Every structure is written in structure tokens, then in C-alpha cells.
Amino acid sequence: MRILLGLLIFCLNTSAYAQSWKEIKSDHFLLYFIPSSVILNSSDSSSTVEAEDFSKEVLRKAEVYYERIAEDLGYQRASEFWTWDKRVKIYLYVDHDSFIKASNHPAWAGGMADYDTKTIRSYFGSREFTDTILPHEIAHLIFRDFVGFKGAVPLWLDEGVAQWTEEKKREEVKKAVKEMLKRDGLLTMDDMMKLPIDSIKNAENVYIRPTRTRKGEKGVLFLTGNNLITTYYVQSVSLVGFLIEKFGKNDFTGFCRALRDGKNLEEALTTVYGTHIRNLNDFDDQWKDYIENYT
Numbered sequence: 001m002r003i004l005l006g007l008l009i010f011c012l013n014t015s016a017y018a019q020s021w022k023e024i025k026s027d028h029f030l031l032y033f034i035p036s037s038v039i040l041n042s043s044d045s046s047s048t049v050e051a052e053d054f055s056k057e058v059l060r061k062a063e064v065y066y067e068r069i070a071e072d073l074g075y076q077r078a079s080e081f082w083t084w085d086k087r088v089k090i091y092l093y094v095d096h097d098s099f100i101k102a103s104n105h106p107a108w109a110g111g112m113a114d115y116d117t118k119t120i121r122s123y124f125g126s127r128e129f130t131d132t133i134l135p136h137e138i139a140h141l142i143f144r145d146f147v148g149f150k151g152a153v154p155l156w157l158d159e160g161v162a163q164w165t166e167e168k169k170r171e172e173v174k175k176a177v178k179e180m181l182k183r184d185g186l187l188t189m190d191d192m193m194k195l196p197i198d199s200i201k202n203a204e205n206v207y208i209r210p211t212r213t214r215k216g217e218k219g220v221l222f223l224t225g226n227n228l229i230t231t232y233y234v235q236s237v238s239l240v241g242f243l244i245e246k247f248g249k250n251d252f253t254g255f256c257r258a259l260r261d262g263k264n265l266e267e268a269l270t271t272v273y274g275t276h277i278r279n280l281n282d283f284d285d286q287w288k289d290y291i292e293n294y295t
């Protein structure tokens with residue numbers, strides 16, 4: 001679920017639907033849905049539920065994630081961000097088609113977070129929504145609220161933090177990234193920092209990227225657009241997981257704070273993890289050690 005910044009079309013389309021949206025509120029969120037029966041799919045079945053019932057469950061879970069994610073990132077709870085008129089808006093469209101149509105988003109999208117309007121948009125469709133898209137999009141907004149826009153935050157960190165909140169995905173990612181390392185299939189740190197992954201439009205095209213083998217030698221990867229995007233996203237969350245699991249939550253908060261204060265990624269890393277990580281190459285090496293030592 002990549003991020004789109006301030007697209008006007010979202011706002012225009014919203015007003016067109018405004019009359020039929022019903023609003024429900026919690027301390028930090030306003031949730032909008034169109035009262036109707038909606039179909040929810042899970043891995044083995046699908047069922048019909050009332051949009052209102054599921055929306056209430058979404059709102060309840062959103063508050064749980066708000067607390068948890070803010071605490072994980074070291075956000076002061078006392079600051080009471082996102083209350084009253086600063087509440088985050090969640091729009092749930094009746095189905096995937098309506099969401100894509102209204103948001104003008106590419107067909108693969110499952111949700112989006114808009115920083116400018118503090119709005120999350122997604123759709124009724126999956127029972128797993130409350131475990132996946134919901135925490136992911138909330139994390140995007142909290143993370144950006146925390147680090148601001150002053151520092152140069154690479155996309156992998158944004159997406160890594162958001163994916164880390166999808167707790168059920170963590171084990172799967174660990175397996176996948178370990179496998180990629182084994183066959184020397186990981187992107188370079190340079191690509192992670194600079195590759196304009198959002199511009200990869202063609203899933204079938206083959207992209208040729210450099211790699212650094214486990215022995216430190218130069219190599220070449222041939223990846224389809226799809227594989228390139230998957231590799232990038234898996235690496236993103238794995239890098240974040242490495243920092244949090246290896247060095248703890250407090251250091252990660254310090255790292256985010258350094259970014260908020262305007263440091264670039266390498267400076268923020270060395271400020272906080274300087275005794276272990278002196279540059280991006282060290283970061284890459286130690287991350288790979290950590291992957292290899294997964295049990």
C-alpha cells in the first residue's frame with residue numbers, strides 16, 4: 001500500500017458521495033460508511049454482514065492500534081494528538097471497485113493514507129482488513145506525524161514501519177528474506193535508498209539491478225516488475241524489524257527523533273546506533289547477519 005500525497009481527486013470524489021456517508025466516532029477517529037450489506041471474504045469462506053456492524057469493529061480496533069503504534073514509536077500519549085477536530089477520517093467504500101473508482105488508485109491498491117487531509121481510504125472486502133490494511137495505514141499517519149517532513153525519510157522506512165505493524169506478516173517476511181539472502185537475491189542498500197519503486201508500472205517487464213552477494217562481491221539480479229516490488233517491500237520491513245528487534249524500541253524512537261530533527265538516514269543511524277553501525281554498508285552487513293541468525 002504505497003502512499004499518495006494530497007491528490008485532489010480524492011477530495012472531489014468525496015464530496016460527490018457526501019450525502020450517503022454515515023459517520024461514527026471514537027476518540028481519535030471518524031469513520032464513514034454507506035449503510036448496506038457488504039460481503040466479507042476470508043481465506044476459506046465469504047459472508048454477508050451489515051456495514052455498520054463491521055465499521056464499529058473497525059473503529060474499536062483503530063483505537064487499539066492508535067495506542068499500540070504510538071507507544072511503539074515513542075509518541076507521548078499525553079500530547080493527545082488526533083483528538084477532536086484533529087481526528088483521522090476513515091472512509092470505507094462498499095467494495096474494491098468503488099474504492100478504486102473513487103480514489104483513482106491503481107487496481108492493486110488495498111488502501112491509502114493521505115497525510116494532508118489525515119484520511120485513510122479502503123473498502124469492505126476482507127475479514128483480515130483489521131489485521132492488515134488498518135494498522136498499516138494508521139502507522140503511515142502516526143509515523144509521519146512523528147517524523148514530519150523535514151528530514152529525508154526514504155520510502156523503505158515509511159513502508160517498513162507500516163508493514164511492521166501487520167504482526168501476522170512478520171514470520172512470513174523472515175522466511176522470505178532469509179531465502180532471498182541465501183540465493184543472493186537482495187537489492188543493494190543504494191537501491192533501497194534511491195530506487196523510485198513507485199515508478200515501476202509494468203509487472204511483467206524485466207528489470208536488471210545490481211546486488212551485493214553475501215561474500216561482498218558484485219552481482220546482477222534479473223527481476224520482473226512484480227518481483228522487484230515484492231523484494232523491495234520485504235526488505236523494507238525486514239530492515240525495520242532488524243533495528244527494533246536487535247537494538248530495542250527506545251533506540252528506534254531515538255532514531256525517529258533524529259530524523260524528525262532533520263538528520264538524513266545515515267546520520268540518524270550513526271547518531272543512535274553509532275557503536276554498531278558507522279555507515280550504510282555496516283547497516284547492510286549487520287542486517288544480513290541478523291537474517292542469517294533467524295532460528
Ligand SMILES: [Zn+2]
Binds near residue numbers: 002136140162
Ligand atoms: Zn504503505
